[in-house]
Amino acid sequence: MTSSRNAYRHGLSVPLRPDPATSAKIAAVAHVLAGEQASEDRLTSATDFARAHLELLQIRSMRAELMAKVELGNISSQELRRLAALD
Numbered sequence: 001m002t003s004s005r006n007a008y009r010h011g012l013s014v015p016l017r018p019d020p021a022t023s024a025k026i027a028a029v030a031h032v033l034a035g036e037q038a039s040e041d042r043l044t045s046a047t048d049f050a051r052a053h054l055e056l057l058q059i060r061s062m063r064a065e066l067m068a069k070v071e072l073g074n075i076s077s078q079e080l081r082r083l084a085a086l087d
Contacts (some may be wrong), residue, residue, distance in 0.1 A: 024051045 027032045029050035066083060 022054065026054060029053070 034046035
């Protein structure tokens, strides 16, 4: 329960924004994964995979950003639990 609320708190509960740069990255990765003469189904699957991968990178980036802000010598157990919930 708490970990699902963390996703909302950190903005990770929403999918990637459909901006042109992100869409271009997803399409490029999907085409490489699917191959030159891929079927529509294969391209759709590759696109889903590419989108999920970029979302995972976003989560990892947010986690690294949060970890960089933490003063390890002065962290409360609640803050530590919040960071652990991102895993």
